[in-house]
Amino acid sequence: MSEGTVYTIGRQYGSGGRYVGRKLADKLGIPFYDKELVAMAAKESGLSEALFQNADEKASSSLFYSLAVGSYPLTGGAAFGAAEMPLNDQLFLIVSQTIKKLADEGSCVIIGRCADYILRERKDMLSVFIHAPIEARVERAVKYYKLEGSKAAEICLRNDKKRANFYNYYSDKKWGMCRTYDLSLDSSKLGIDGCVDQIISFEKTWKGYLEKGPSD
Amino acid sequence: MSEGTVYTIGRQYGSGGRYVGRKLADKLGIPFYDKELVAMAAKESGLSEALFQNADEKASSSLFYSLAVGSYPLTGGAAFGAAEMPLNDQLFLIVSQTIKKLADEGSCVIIGRCADYILRERKDMLSVFIHAPIEARVERAVKYYKLEGSKAAEICLRNDKKRANFYNYYSDKKWGMCRTYDLSLDSSKLGIDGCVDQIISFEKTWKGYLEKGPSD
Numbered sequence: 001m002s003e004g005t006v007y008t009i010g011r012q013y014g015s016g017g018r019y020v021g022r023k024l025a026d027k028l029g030i031p032f033y034d035k036e037l038v039a040m041a042a043k044e045s046g047l048s049e050a051l052f053q054n055a056d057e058k059a060s061s062s063l064f065y066s067l068a069v070g071s072y073p074l075t076g077g078a079a080f081g082a083a084e085m086p087l088n089d090q091l092f093l094i095v096s097q098t099i100k101k102l103a104d105e106g107s108c109v110i111i112g113r114c115a116d117y118i119l120r121e122r123k124d125m126l127s128v129f130i131h132a133p134i135e136a137r138v139e140r141a142v143k144y145y146k147l148e149g150s151k152a153a154e155i156c157l158r159n160d161k162k163r164a165n166f167y168n169y170y171s172d173k174k175w176g177m178c179r180t181y182d183l184s185l186d187s188s189k190l191g192i193d194g195c196v197d198q199i200i201s202f203e204k205t206w207k208g209y210l211e212k213g214p215s216d
Numbered sequence: 217m218s219e220g221t222v223y224t225i226g227r228q229y230g231s232g233g234r235y236v237g238r239k240l241a242d243k244l245g246i247p248f249y250d251k252e253l254v255a256m257a258a259k260e261s262g263l264s265e266a267l268f269q270n271a272d273e274k275a276s277s278s279l280f281y282s283l284a285v286g287s288y289p290l291t292g293g294a295a296f297g298a299a300e301m302p303l304n305d306q307l308f309l310i311v312s313q314t315i316k317k318l319a320d321e322g323s324c325v326i327i328g329r330c331a332d333y334i335l336r337e338r339k340d341m342l343s344v345f346i347h348a349p350i351e352a353r354v355e356r357a358v359k360y361y362k363l364e365g366s367k368a369a370e371i372c373l374r375n376d377k378k379r380a381n382f383y384n385y386y387s388d389k390k391w392g393m394c395r396t397y398d399l400s401l402d403s404s405k406l407g408i409d410g411c412v413d414q415i416i417s418f419e420k421t422w423k424g425y426l427e428k429g430p431s432d
Contacts, residue, residue: 012395131395176394179228179347182402184394185418194421201417202401205410 004107005203008116010129010167010175013159014137014145014152016187017130018111020195025109027196033102034111041091041098055091057112058162059169092170112163116181117171126203129176129184130195136188182206220323221419224332226345226383226391229375230353230361230368232403233346234327236411241325243412249318250327257307257314271307273328274378275385308386328379332397333387342419345392345400346411352404398422 007024011017018034025032033040038056042049085093096118102108103119116127132140138152147155160176167175174180183202185195223240227233234250241248249256254272258265301309312334318324319335332343348356354368363371376392383391390396399418401411 129394133395178345178392178394178397178400179349179402181394181400182405184397184400186395186398189398189422189425190418191425194425197421198414198418202406202414205413206405209405209407209410 004124005207006103006107006119006122006125007109007199007203008119008125008127009109009111010116010127010163010181011112012131012137012156012176013163014141014156015130015132016140016192016195019192020128020130020187020199021109021111023192024196024199027200028107028109030107030109031102031105032109032111033099037095037098037102037110037113040102041095044098045094047091047094051087052091052095055088057166058088059165114167114170117167117173126183126199126206127181128199129181130187131176131184132186132188220340221423222319222323222335222338222341223325223415223419224335224341224343225325225327226332226343226379226397227328228347228353228392229372229379230357231346231348232356232408232411235408236344236346236403236415237325237327239408240412240415243416244323244325246323246325247318248325248327249315253311253314253318253326253329256318257311260314261310263307263310267303268307268311271304273382274304275381330383330386333383333389342399342415342422343397344415345397346403347392347400348402348404 007021009017009021009024011020021034022032035056038052039049042052092114095113099110099113099115099118102110103122103125116125119125134153134156137156138149141147141152141156142149164175167173178184183199185198187195190198223237225233225237225240227236237250238248251272254268255265258268308330311329315326315329315331315334318326319338319341332341335341350369350372353372354365357363357368357372358365380391383389394400399415401414403411406414
């Protein structure tokens with residue numbers, strides 16, 4: 001068993017999940033990937049970064065599917081035998097390859113993008129979900145993302161819906177369900193640093209359990 | 217802020233959630249309530265224990281509701297203005313009162329029975345959900361509950377369904393969703409003792425965070 005751990009973090013919008021991941025990576029001295037994944041996938045595939053940005057964490061819609069089938073035989077997609085797929089699906093496959101490659105390089109933190117599902121065969125993956133009550137998320141969104149207070153709740157919920165659609169479309173699990181993740185935490189109860197500590201503590205207990213095996 | 221904590225534990229069938237709660241209570245030297253709640257509610261209401269056992273963690277069905285409305289004006293139920301309610305709903309209200317009373321008495325561990333929802337106004341409550349992949353639950357169910365291997369998976373899933381129906385009927389939250397709980401853990405990753413340690417560590421971090429307040 002390698003010493004390394006690949007941490008994947010799903011998160012409700014405004015829960016601070018991204019920041020938890022950032023601080024976790026800093027504390028452990030390992031790479032952190034969020035939007036960076038888009039730029040890397042674009043570079044590796046030779047396709048435009050704008051294409052990936054537009055598709056980032058979005059599911060293919062069925063209308064888009066009808067329009068797109070057969071119309072976008074991308075070079076990158078063709079490498080995966082994906083020439084007949086809708087554009088978003090082809091881009092998802094390219095990002096998946098980037099995520100797999102990064103995980104192969106060693107310990108890291110990856111935010112969203114179905115990474116826990118893409119890497120499900122890895123024995124060294126720890127999947128986390130960060131959430132918080134809507135009031136706490138609105139407060140965070142107003143303070144850090146400068147959203148208008150009156151619109152913040154709606155924006156949080158709309159973004160959650162998008163993330164759930166994306167996740168449920170590309171995986172056979174359900175976004176935001178306990179059983180989808182190894183660990184889930186309410187960030188309003190622990191704060192950002194508390195979540196980081198809790199994830200690190202989970203990882204230590206887990207690795208210890210793997211070594212000594214079940215006693216009950 | 218009181219020093220005490222009321223721990224509520226929801227669990228997938230076969231995940232070891234009950235045993236986590238039992239060990240947590242033993243380690244902290246606090247009371248543990250599972251089936252005991254049924255006997256206590258029966259005693260306090262003066263109604264038959266068999267009635268409560270039959271209704272334990274079961275939702276009212278709408279058929280049952282039609283048959284039962286007005287037909288079971290229980291003495292215990294009447295005290296809550298519930299004479300017109302279906303039987304299971306009246307029994308639920310009585311168990312709820314028992315749960316509230318026990319929580320008022322101090323730190324304890326309560327298994328299932330919508331306790332996290334019943335006690336949602338308490339600031340000293342920590343709600344936990346324990347789950348595990350179906351393979352691990354089947355292994356546990358065969359080993360400890362002596363279920364037949366070929367039927368174990370079906371029994372696990374059927375019991376989960378019952379628990380979800382019960383929880384979703386009596387609360388406005390969803391059973392098994394991350395956002396419903398403060399903390400959720402995959403017991404197959406940590407073992408029983410690991411889950412206990414993780415819950416204790418969460419509680420310490422949470423109480424510390426409450427005292428010092430958010431820094432980010």
